[in-house]
Amino acid sequence: MALLELHQVARTYRAGQPGEVRALPAIDLALAAGEFVAVQGPSGCGKTTLLLIAGGLLAPTAGRVTLVGADPYALSADERAGFRARYLGFVFQQFHLVPYLSVLDNVLAPALAVALPGARERAEELVARFGLHARRRHVPGELSTGERQRTALARALLHRPQLLLADEPTGNLDRENAGLVLDCLVEFARAGGAVLLVSHDAQAVQHADRVMHLARQ
Amino acid sequence: MNIWRLILREIAHRKLNFLLSLLAIAIAVACLVGAWTLLRTAERRTAEVLAQKQRAVETAGAELQEAMRKITLGLGFNLLILPQDQDLNELHLDGGLSRTMPDDYVDRLAQSKIVTVNHLLPSVVKRLTWPEQNLPIILQGTRGEVPILHADPKKPLLDAVPPGKIVLGYQVQQRLKLKPDDKVTLLGREFTVLKSHPERGTADDSTVWIHLAAAQELLGLQNLIHAILALECHCAGERLPAIRQEISGILPGVQVIERGPPALARTEARSRAEATAVQALQQEQASRAQLRRQHERLAAVLVPVVFTGCTLWIGFLAFGNVRERRAEIGILRAIGCRAGQILGLFLGRAALLGLFGALLGYLGGALLGARWSAGGPDAVSPAAWPGLDPGLMAAATGIALLLAVFGSWIPALWAARQDPARVLQEA
Numbered sequence: 001m002a003l004l005e006l007h008q009v010a011r012t013y014r015a016g017q018p019g020e021v022r023a024l025p026a027i028d029l030a031l032a033a034g035e036f037v038a039v040q041g042p043s044g045c046g047k048t049t050l051l052l053i054a055g056g057l058l059a060p061t062a063g064r065v066t067l068v069g070a071d072p073y074a075l076s077a078d079e080r081a082g083f084r085a086r087y088l089g090f091v092f093q094q095f096h097l098v099p100y101l102s103v104l105d106n107v108l109a110p111a112l113a114v115a116l117p118g119a120r121e122r123a124e125e126l127v128a129r130f131g132l133h134a135r136r137r138h139v140p141g142e143l144s145t146g147e148r149q150r151t152a153l154a155r156a157l158l159h160r161p162q163l164l165l166a167d168e169p170t171g172n173l174d175r176e177n178a179g180l181v182l183d184c185l186v187e188f189a190r191a192g193g194a195v196l197l198v199s200h201d202a203q204a205v206q207h208a209d210r211v212m213h214l215a216r217q
Numbered sequence: 218m219n220i221w222r223l224i225l226r227e228i229a230h231r232k233l234n235f236l237l238s239l240l241a242i243a244i245a246v247a248c249l250v251g252a253w254t255l256l257r258t259a260e261r262r263t264a265e266v267l268a269q270k271q272r273a274v275e276t277a278g279a280e281l282q283e284a285m286r287k288i289t290l291g292l293g294f295n296l297l298i299l300p301q302d303q304d305l306n307e308l309h310l311d312g313g314l315s316r317t318m319p320d321d322y323v324d325r326l327a328q329s330k331i332v333t334v335n336h337l338l339p340s341v342v343k344r345l346t347w348p349e350q351n352l353p354i355i356l357q358g359t360r361g362e363v364p365i366l367h368a369d370p371k372k373p374l375l376d377a378v379p380p381g382k383i384v385l386g387y388q389v390q391q392r393l394k395l396k397p398d399d400k401v402t403l404l405g406r407e408f409t410v411l412k413s414h415p416e417r418g419t420a421d422d423s424t425v426w427i428h429l430a431a432a433q434e435l436l437g438l439q440n441l442i443h444a445i446l447a448l449e450c451h452c453a454g455e456r457l458p459a460i461r462q463e464i465s466g467i468l469p470g471v472q473v474i475e476r477g478p479p480a481l482a483r484t485e486a487r488s489r490a491e492a493t494a495v496q497a498l499q500q501e502q503a504s505r506a507q508l509r510r511q512h513e514r515l516a517a518v519l520v521p522v523v524f525t526g527c528t529l530w531i532g533f534l535a536f537g538n539v540r541e542r543r544a545e546i547g548i549l550r551a552i553g554c555r556a557g558q559i560l561g562l563f564l565g566r567a568a569l570l571g572l573f574g575a576l577l578g579y580l581g582g583a584l585l586g587a588r589w590s591a592g593g594p595d596a597v598s599p600a601a602w603p604g605l606d607p608g609l610m611a612a613a614t615g616i617a618l619l620l621a622v623f624g625s626w627i628p629a630l631w632a633a634r635q636d637p638a639r640v641l642q643e644a
Binding site: 048052055057058077078081082083084085086088090092094096097098099100101105108109110111112113114119155 | 218219220222223226227229230231544545547548549550551552553554555556557558637638641642
């Protein structure tokens with residue numbers, strides 16, 4: 001059974017009006033547990049839009065989304081937030097770390113949204129696993145870009161999500177750090193999770209089980 | 218991780234924004250507490266000043282009344298009780314009296330139930346030439362006032378002349394150049410000068426006073442008196458016949474004449490003195506009340522203006538805070554934080570602002586109020602210092618919380634309604 005299923009999902013801005021923008025053409029996608037799928041395409045082709053729709057953050061203007069057996073857009077905003085907190089993890093190109101929290105507190109941030117027993121031990125474990133133990137008290141401004149992305153990745157994994165959504169996670173990283181992040185995503189998928197990676201980086205998509213191409217509209 | 222940890226970390230990270238917001242709350246609370254302290258101090262001081270003035274007015278009024286009483290004493294007496302056969306022409310034309318009555322009349326009158334008279338003064342009076350000094354004088358013998366037994370004791374209007382002493386009128390003293398404790402002989406008997414009176418402009422200036430018994434003996438009038446002066450009669454002119462009848466019932470064979478107009482003048486003067494004192498007190502009260510109204514009007518304008526300004530200030534800073542934290546809000550929403558939690562994040566920060574602002578504002582306002590109450594920036598009035606007034610502190614805290622939450626409410630709502638997808642796309 002697919003963890004994520006997109007059926008003819010599309011997103012159009014100003015539909016039927018002058019200046020209509022088709023941000024995402026109608027697409028079908030199914031992603032099962034243990035699968036690593038990459039979506040590749042040039043800038044402006046709708047990769048990020050696809051990721052946001054898949055993550056329950058942006059409602060499609062057409063089509064149907066099924067996430068962990070449910071339609072997230074049939075839920076209220078707060079229910080959808082709870083849904084994300086339980087099942088999804090996000091990694092972004094810009095990291096989006098909270099600037100005034102330490103590495104450890106940033107990793108613990110998902111515990112704000114949902115009760116996570118043993119969250120602190122899990123966070124310490126992830127920090128150590130990503131080689132950030134010596135930096136655990138540092139704030140993002142004191143970290144290298146690679147350390148920031150590893151912190152963001154640790155945060156995405158804290159609550160043991162079923163689906164990891166990564167938007168250009170290696171876009172700002174050097175080859176070595178990019179390799180570390182991608183290896184981690186592969187490992188997550190091998191452990192039974194599902195990964196949806198959007199990227200225009202050829203190296204990144206090589207790690208995926210399956211690649212989906214999007215063309216600019 | 219919990220929301221308060223996030224709030225405290227954010228405050229520590231963006232100190233300037235928090236401190237500026239804190240300043241706004243503190244100013245508003247300080248304004249309120251300062252105004253309250255000033256008004257309360259002014260009210261208390263007004264009460265103290267009025268109480269002091271009341272006491273001063275009462276004292277001054279009593280002194281004035283006493284002075285008026287003594288000054289106007291020379292104007293005359295209410296009633297003069299004379300023997301029935303005393304020719305009044307002799308009194309009016311010569312200022313002297315020749316007929317007598319028993320001196321126990323005054324005791325009978327004092328022991329009676331008479332209520333219309335406060336003071337009784339028996340006397341003998343004779344015009345003569347002081348043989349040792351070859352000086353015409355009026356010799357008056359008096360033993361001081363005879364208390365009316367059934368009435369409350371009254372302060373004597375005239376001091377008794379002790380035996381062996383002599384009191385001189387102004388003209389007599391001027392002529393003889395006698396000083397207190399000088400010895401002088403009158404009708405063959407030696408007296409010691411007790412004092413002399415200042416100029417009164419009446420027959421008193423040519424009078425000498427000695428003890429009644431001595432005067433009776435020197436004038437050969439043992440156990441006799443010429444007149445009883447009845448002072449401070451509770452009477453107006455129309456009551457005189459009734460009083461005459463009352464006195465005649467007690468003392469047969471006497472006549473009673475009125476010395477009304479001077480007594481009325483004296484009463485009116487005393488009443489005027491009292492009225493003047495009361496009027497001064499009322500003017501002070503009115504002046505203080507007007508000052509308080511002016512303070513209240515100023516506070517009624519100043520406090521809302523400051524509150525409005527501070528609320529806008531807090532709102533402006535809160536908007537800045539939200540705008541600066543949009544990316545943070547976006548990621549928190551993406552990882553599952555609900556809109557209510559985002560709202561709580563900003564309102565929790567506002568609540569901390571309110572609590573700390575209330576504390577700072579209370580201390581600042583109390584200090585400023587106490588300084589202004591003391592009249593200058595370098596002094597603190599201990600009496601004005603409100604201390605840790607629980608009611609005022611609770612009010613200040615409540616108002617500070619309301620102000621902080623009210624000022625932050627719209628920015629907090631704006632933060633809670635941020636679309637995470639849009640924020641993350643824009644970032």
